[in-house]
Amino acid sequence: MTIPGDTLPGGFSLREELLVLRMPRVLTVISAMAVLAAGCHSAPSAASSEPAAGGSQAKPATYVGSPLGSQMTTATIDDPSLNNMTAATLTIPAGWKMQGIMLLSPCNTPPFPAYRAYSPDGLMQMRAEPVFGWIWRPNVRNLPQTGCAPLSGVLTAAQFLQYYIGTLKGGVHVVGPMPVPLQYQQWASGLAAQFNQMNSRLMPSLQANHTADTAALRIEVVNGSFLVEERLRAAVECGVDNDPGTMNGGTCWSRLDVLSAPQGKLDALVQLVDTNNLPHGVVDQQWGQAFLARQQRQGDAALARLAAQEKAESNMIYQQFQQIMATSQAEHQAFMQQQESQFQSAMNNANASMNAQTTAASDWVDYALDQQTVVGSGGPAKVSSSYSQTWSNGQGQWYQTNNPNANPNGVFSGTWTQDTKVHGNGQSY
Secondary structure, three states: OEEOOOOOOOOOOHHHHHHHHHOOHHHHOOOHHHHOOOOOOOOOOOOOOOOEOOOOOOOOOOOOOOOOOOOEEEEEEEEHHHOOEEEEEEEEEOOOEEEEEEEOOOOOOOOEEEEEEEOOOOOOEEEEOOOEEEEEOOOOOOOOOOOOOOOOOOOOHHHHHHHHHHHOOOOOEEEEEEOOOHHHHHHHHHHHHHHHHHHOOOOHHHOEEEEEEEEEEEEEEEEOOEEEEEEEEEEEEEEEEOOOOOOOOEEEEEEEEEEEEEOOOHHHHHHHHHHOOOOOEEEOHHHHHHHHHHHHHHHHHHHHHHHHHHHHHHHHHHHHHHHHHHOOHHHHHHHHHHHHHHHHHHHHHHHHHHHHHHHHHHHHHHHHOOEEEEEOOOOOEEEEOOOOEEEEOOOOOEEEEOOOOEOOEOOEOOOOEEOEEEOOOOOOO
16 A cells, blocks of 8 residues: 555554554564654754855855656665565655655654655755654543643644644744645545544444544744755544443644745745655555564563563562551551562663653654754754764854854854754763
8 A cells, every 4th residue: 555655564454453553552662663753853954055164154055956757766774673565655856865764653643654754955856754653541540641742633734744843943934735645545434434443343432433534734944054845744633432431531742844945936846746656655565564563562571571570560569468457557657668669760760761762763864864963043943963063053053064163153144153952852972
């Protein structure tokens, strides 16, 4: 099955797809790919000339890149967690390059590719962000939200785009809505129809009503000395549970793709992408089967560990009860203090381990998307990893260079300070 931009893994049966979507969180978060889904927005790469320290004021840059052609080529996304097996094949304009990875969100969404395809000069891009997922359960206290967007309830695609714009750094000018291709609308509504068909086979308490919505928005951002136009296009799919009891609530996920081009060039890129249904992603069937098999193994192992843990905890609680009844109140208090100390130690160790994994995962995502994370007067930002130095002026603008003697102060307006490179999650080295 192919869809605009990406697709569910090939070879998924209806029952298998539903299991991937509705399996408990304990089964989905065990996948290492799920950790990579959080916080992966890629800022546009800087592309500008490098003024020497003390030079004259730079003039606005003019885009002189070659026009878009009609020739296409293909690029593949390999999965290093499955022996570099080819996971998906995407179609991109000839001469462009692509980087990507298959990601599984912690919020019970299907695996989708996150990718960045770009023209030789780097000023035209087509990219897909990692899936945004959110979940709400009004009748469940302390609902785990790790890796989920801080949203609740069903949102339209236009509402989600407004939320997404609020997460962008550096300033955004919203031009207005853009039309959504019919093929993209049909893909989104088709997914909702598939999920509803799968739901009809479940018992009523597990069924949910699925809907889908699409929207697109034109914005303008500053990329170095270029004014860049972007089309943000989103599909939002939500399933609202029919059970009014504990399972009351639902889950949503949004797929967001972005087209970027210098001012005046976006419409041509949109025409090329929509006419050819780019990137026309096709997921490899063998990879889909291998992915499902691994998810099943991990799910079975998690259930076995959970059952063993519950049995061990039950035995421990019974033994503790017998001991409490047979000992004095003083011994009971000492025992409880010991339990609390061990619990805190285990929690500290678990938190330290999770922080280490999150740091490594965020660095891997930066590497995969050809970006780095810096902190300075402009706050934390995702910028291109092709440059050794990054400067910011605190006004939502960044300047990058490989020249150790370059200094934008006196060349560009404002006060510029050099940023510090940090881990992908913002932690210092």
